[in-house]
Amino acid sequence: MSQIVHIFRKDARQLRLEILATLTILVLFGIFEPRSWNDFVVMTLEGMTSMAFAILLYIAWGILIIRLIQTDRLPGLNQFWTTRPVEWWKLLAAKGLFLLVFLYAPLILLQMVLLHLGGFAVAPNLPLILLDMFLLSAVLVLPLMSLAAVTSSFGQTMLVLLGTLVLFVLVLYVAFALGRNLEPRYLTSLQLGIVVAILSSAVVYQYRWRATRNTIVLCAVTAVLLICTQWFLPGSSLAVVGYDRPAQGAPVSIAIYSGPQPGGHGFNLEKPDVPTIILYVPLVVSSIAPGTSFSLEGQRVHLEGPDGYGWESQWENANSVLTKDSFANSDGSYAVISIPRRVYDRLGGGTVRVRMEFAVAQLQEMPAFQTFVSAERVMVPGLGSCAFSKEWGTIGCRSVFGQPADFAVSTFRPRGRCEASPSNLPTHGQIGHVSTRESRMTLGISPVTVSGVRFESQVQASGPLCVGAPISYVGKRIVQRLQMQTPTATVSLKDLAGF
Amino acid sequence: MITLSIATHALTRKYRTLTALAGVTLSVDPGSVYALVGPNGAGKTTLIQLLMNLQPATSGTAEVLGMPTGEIRGAVLNRIGYVSENQELPEWMTVGGLLDYLRPFYPTWDRGLEGQLLRDFALPCDRKLKQLSRGMRMKAAFAGALCFRPALLVLDEPFSGLDPLVRDELIQGLLDRIGETTLFLSSHDLAEIESFASHVGYLEEGSLLFSEEMTTLSNRFRQVQFQVDPASGTPLKLPAAWMEYERSGSLVRFTHSQFGTEAESRAQIATLFPTAGDARFVPMSLRSIFLAYARTHRTVRAKLDSEVASGATLGGKA
Numbered sequence: 005m006s007q008i009v010h011i012f013r014k015d016a017r018q019l020r021l022e023i024l025a026t027l028t029i030l031v032l033f034g035i036f037e038p039r040s041w042n043d044f045v046v047m048t049l050e051g052m053t054s055m056a057f058a059i060l061l062y063i064a065w066g067i068l069i070i071r072l073i074q075t076d077r078l079p080g081l082n083q084f085w086t087t088r089p090v091e092w093w094k095l096l097a098a099k100g101l102f103l104l105v106f107l108y109a110p111l112i113l114l115q116m117v118l119l120h121l122g123g124f125a126v127a128p129n130l131p132l133i134l135l136d137m138f139l140l141s142a143v144l145v146l147p148l149m150s151l152a153a154v155t156s157s158f159g160q161t162m163l164v165l166l167g168t169l170v171l172f173v174l175v176l177y178v179a180f181a182l183g184r185n186l187e188p189r190y191l192t193s194l195q196l197g198i199v200v201a202i203l204s205s206a207v208v209y210q211y212r213w214r215a216t217r218n219t220i221v222l223c224a225v226t227a228v229l230l231i232c233t234q235w236f237l238p239g240s241s242l243a244v245v246g247y248d249r250p251a252q253g254a255p256v257s258i259a260i261y262s263g264p265q266p267g268g269h270g271f272n273l274e275k276p277d278v279p280t281i282i283l284y285v286p287l288v289v290s291s292i293a294p295g296t297s298f299s300l301e302g303q304r305v306h307l308e309g310p311d312g313y314g315w316e317s318q319w320e321n322a323n324s325v326l327t328k329d330s331f332a333n334s335d336g337s338y339a340v341i342s343i344p345r346r347v348y349d350r351l352g353g354g355t356v357r358v359r360m361e362f363a364v365a366q367l368q369e370m371p372a373f374q375t376f377v378s379a380e381r382v383m384v385p386g387l388g389s390c391a392f393s394k395e396w397g398t399i400g401c402r403s404v405f406g407q408p409a410d411f412a413v414s415t416f417r418p419r420g421r422c423e424a425s426p427s428n429l430p431t432h433g434q435i436g437h438v439s440t441r442e443s444r445m446t447l448g449i450s451p452v453t454v455s456g457v458r459f460e461s462q463v464q465a466s467g468p469l470c471v472g473a474p475i476s477y478v479g480k481r482i483v484q485r486l487q488m489q490t491p492t493a494t495v496s497l498k499d500l501a502g503f
Numbered sequence: 504m505i506t507l508s509i510a511t512h513a514l515t516r517k518y519r520t521l522t523a524l525a526g527v528t529l530s531v532d533p534g535s536v537y538a539l540v541g542p543n544g545a546g547k548t549t550l551i552q553l554l555m556n557l558q559p560a561t562s563g564t565a566e567v568l569g570m571p572t573g574e575i576r577g578a579v580l581n582r583i584g585y586v587s588e589n590q591e592l593p594e595w596m597t598v599g600g601l602l603d604y605l606r607p608f609y610p611t612w613d614r615g616l617e618g619q620l621l622r623d624f625a626l627p628c629d630r631k632l633k634q635l636s637r638g639m640r641m642k643a644a645f646a647g648a649l650c651f652r653p654a655l656l657v658l659d660e661p662f663s664g665l666d667p668l669v670r671d672e673l674i675q676g677l678l679d680r681i682g683e684t685t686l687f688l689s690s691h692d693l694a695e696i697e698s699f700a701s702h703v704g705y706l707e708e709g710s711l712l713f714s715e716e717m718t719t720l721s722n723r724f725r726q727v728q729f730q731v732d733p734a735s736g737t738p739l740k741l742p743a744a745w746m747e748y749e750r751s752g753s754l755v756r757f758t759h760s761q762f763g764t765e766a767e768s769r770a771q772i773a774t775l776f777p778t779a780g781d782a783r784f785v786p787m788s789l790r791s792i793f794l795a796y797a798r799t800h801r802t803v804r805a806k807l808d809s810e811v812a813s814g815a816t817l818g819g820k821a
Contacts, residue, residue, distance in 0.1 A: 090580075092576070
């Protein structure tokens, strides 16, 4: 232990400027971040400053990690420490202790302070803080430790890092190009698991054996596995692992509407260079139990022409909610799918047999939480603490780590001002959903996520929210995920295309 | 049985097609000062790095202080000191900081010796290593390697590029430790080595050509010179121990690598050169021996290569 502490002290002395820089940025982030919590509608200067400090903090941490590993560098034969009585595991433990003291502990402390300032109890959220540290290790600490462990100098690490970032951008590009494909729900966890398992082994291996070439192979294997999982899993049959097939008595029934079609405009078809054709497949949804809704998360279509020619899509993303009982009633539910132009040309002339498969999430409404519109913060179970903001004229909520679950908000809203009068009777109804403001990110540094009620008013009133008015929050939680399929229907693709 | 400080057997290190060490077998007795000499690229640094477990051997075995070199790491290194001309030092540290940092790693660290070495080497404790000259940095490295009184001190080209004064100071520092510490060093600085090495090994192209005590080596090498009748011929076959044979008119010169006594040598010369007279046998410095070996080895190698090449040509024609 004394050797670990001895090396730790040496590193702390050598890297005192880097430590000072990271802690200063962390403190500045801690000062600006709470000021940005009221910016749940648009980003203000405080929000941008806080985000800038978050980015700076990541850069400072990156430099600190690389310098830390390379103060006792591993590749090569001329290092000072390799011919001294330094146990490899004690050296590694000293580096770990350094990260614990100067990276993890200050961040954990900051997150605890921010949780307290955000009005949240700290102790119950400690597991989430630890999970956040795990994620930080997977996305920042371990990758940089591995890179620093197989390179000899800061400049060399930067070059390799640049190459890795280019690779990462390529992977993102591939992911974007295949963005329509349904990603398995476990994909992120799988990728994080791969990173943590292999890279932590690589770091330990390099400290134990200093076999740089082998360690580089381990790092390359990690990159290849990440690319492969990103390339092959989305859209494949493995993408719907975790969606159960209902045994009997499915909670919802989905069929393709094959009655008279309003008629397709076919605007895509006028352009022969269009590579894909969009089809809007009307669905008949029935047997939805009260208080239940279904969210389409993925879909796959099977087409078969009269001549036996068949085509099957990959599992694609589908972000829609099955709300209507029947397409024939009004603007019912649709499945929006794209098919290659060549398939359309092959099948588009006549009728085809269509069958669709869906990956569906069944949502159950939670009991409504009733309270009053108040400028004071009210703790809404499952959501966080919410308060009326006079500045923005809406309700802002703070949640712990990540986006809050989907909450519908209902209240009374007057036609004019809040003062009651016979001509100003408030109307009750759903005014919108709680949604996280986009484009604001603190990169996992802040434990507090801010969100606001986005108005999607179904109430014929445009007055303000009134303090003291009753308000209810109804959240939805996923009770099960199902894999469902429609009966085969016979339709004309021409009627669905571009509709 | 006394444990040898270093013992290798058929130690070989290959890098793809290049053989850096070819079956080196040597032993170093405790308390001795073993100097490994050889031209650039002979494999001296590779051998030392194998002994220090900085890189693995391709084949063969090596033991240091009775321990296989593959196990030399961690606590074992508090009995072994190592200084290399290429070794990196934590240059951001001061000299005092370096010694403060090293001290807790070694249970046998001698504070008294530390103070003495700081004085003897005139090392400024408060100066950063990066601000020091190469000689001073080397002195700091020596101090760090001597203060814990290692059983074995391995030095790779320790005097390379240093001025004579610094060399003398370092050698004096080493001489003070002789007896309690086995020294194993590689060097080009043959004159300095000769003054204190007890054993010497000559490495060329990865092969250890000889490894023996300095006194034995000095005794068996002589520069021989005698006169012959200019009209007399030269024997077709000369003894293999006669290196760098040359004849200029009546003067014959060669290096005798198996010199026994003057009487024996005179008899041998008289057998081959009946007209020989006025033979003189001059003791040789390590540098002269080294040069004689290097030149002879190269000549033999060139001759062999030429024979192989001509054989290949003939074979090709056939």
